[in-house]
Amino acid sequence: MPEILGSDLNALLEATPDAMVCVDRRGLIAFANAQAEQLLGYARSELVGLSVDVIVPDAARAAHPMQVAAYLEAPRTRRIGSGARLNLAARRSDGSEFPAEISLAAFGNKDAVLVAAAIRDVTDRLAADAERERLLATAERERVDTKVRQAQRLESLGQLAGGVAHDFNNLLGVILSYASLVAADIAEAAEADHDTWDSPLRDVEQIRLAAERAARLTHQLLAFARREIVHPKLLNINDVVCDMKELLDRTLGEEVELKTTLPLDLRQVMADPGQIEQVLVNLVVNARDAMPQGGVVSIETNNVDVDTVVPGTDSELAPGQYVDLRVSDAGVGMTPEVLERAFEPFFTTKSKGSGLGLATVYGAVAQAGGTVRIFSVPDVGTTFSILLPVSVESPVEVEGPSAPLAGAVVETVLIVEDEDALREATRRLLVRHGYTVMTAPDGLAAISDAAVYEGAIDLLLTDVVMPQMLGVEVARQITDQRPGVRVLFMSGYAQPVLAAQGRLAAGVTLLEKPFSDTELLAKVREVIDRND
DSSP states (O other), X not given: OOTTSOHXXXXXXXXXXXXXXXXXXXXXXXXXXXXXXXXXOOOHHHHTTSBGGGGSOHHHHTTHHHHHHHHHHSOOOEEEEXXXXXXXXXXXXXXXXXXXXXXXXXXXXXXXXXXXXXXXXXXXXXXXXXXXXXXXXXXXXXXXXXXXXXXXXXXXXXXXXXXXXXXXXHHHHHHHHHHHHHHHXXXXXXXHOHHHXXXXXXXXXXXXXXXXXXXXXXXXXXXXXXOSOBOOEEEOHHHHHHHHHHHHHHHHOTTEEEEEEOOTTOOOEEEOHHHHXXXXXXXXXXXXXXXXXXXXXXXXXXXXXXXXXXXXXXXXXXXXXXXXXXXXXXXXXXXXXXXXXXXXXXXXXXXXXXXXXHHHHHHHHHHTTOEXXXXXXXXXXXXXXXXEEBOOOOOOOOOOOOOOXXXXXXXXXXXXXXXXXXXXXXXXXXXXXXXXXXXESSHHHHHHHHXXXXXXXXXXXXXXXXXXXXHHHHHHHHHHHOTXXXXXXXXXXXXXXXXXXXXXXXXXXXXXSSOOHXXXXXXXXXXXXXXX
């Protein structure tokens, strides 16, 4: 044992759990402890006097003398190996190698220096690290797979909801149109016999109100399915919140307080203000119901810069600038099982309600190009975070429709609608208000009738989704025949005439089904009188 190692240090090196060897300036092993014997496979008497190169793997042996010399020029305590993210190995007496972590320390002075090397086999640690990485990768893959399955399920539900809403809107259109016709006839009869017809008139009004409530439900389905027609404009979300505050306060009632945090420098987004209002109402009602004993609902907005893709979103959120709209409560919260299904239409944990509130939120936010996330802990509360992309567009001044022409209406309207009852009801409503009306059950018949009709056709009123030929193709062929014909589309499912993010394609005017007689007449007048 070199004198430089005192008895106390010798005892310490023997007691350490790591394999210890001490190397002199010549690179010869001057000391090895019992753990070194076990790890390296040499007897201690064999190791002492050997070059330290015997424990260096063959691949690293050529460079090792230079590394030793460099270390001895400026000896210091350091650790090399896996902890320093280096691939380091040591060699046993039988030639086998193992991954190692080696800690170095120098003792003595420049003339009589010894380098103590603590050698640790990190095979188990590396295996544990690899297993941990594997488990993390598996968990991440399962998380992503769950998100993908959830998104696919919601997309399938959206397609189903959109199809149901389209067919249901046609039926509601028939109910509303005929209710208007019947109401008008009864109103005329009631002028002469009020006692007899007053009750039937009220009954018809109830039918109309029920149909309108059903129409609102279909609009919620279309919003979830991202099939609803939107009218986006440049918005400051703070303005929408401020405009809605009085209504939201009344909605919450006296037991729940509404607090808002709205920074003055909030960026603008491109969204339909009506949809943002609907999102706020749905989330505030949800928060109120989560706090039956009362509490505080917070609405907060912030500017957010996303530098990297945000994980955990329904669709990966691209880097960019966003506005974050947050609605928070301190209510009952949601379990993981409820969270997973929160956006599904008709899924609800409430005793009352349609289960369309959060589905509508999901669809409206997605249609605006954003994403919605839920942070919820049972018995702690819930926060909905809505991220909407900042818009770089400039505001555009839009002229309103021209005023209706005075005098008698003499225009001719060609109606193309495959639903017989709705086609007839629409015809009767227009005829009652002075229009000359032609009808066709499909696109081919409409094109044929327009080709042989000798008079002027002022307006083509066509359904969008029909068998054989879509409304856009009907409009193209008829306007090719008659360049002066104005076109008004009508549909409860207008995807074929929509451009990006549910916006109407350029030059398209749409009458949304189901429509009232007032909406029909106003839209017809608007399109015929438009100056373009």
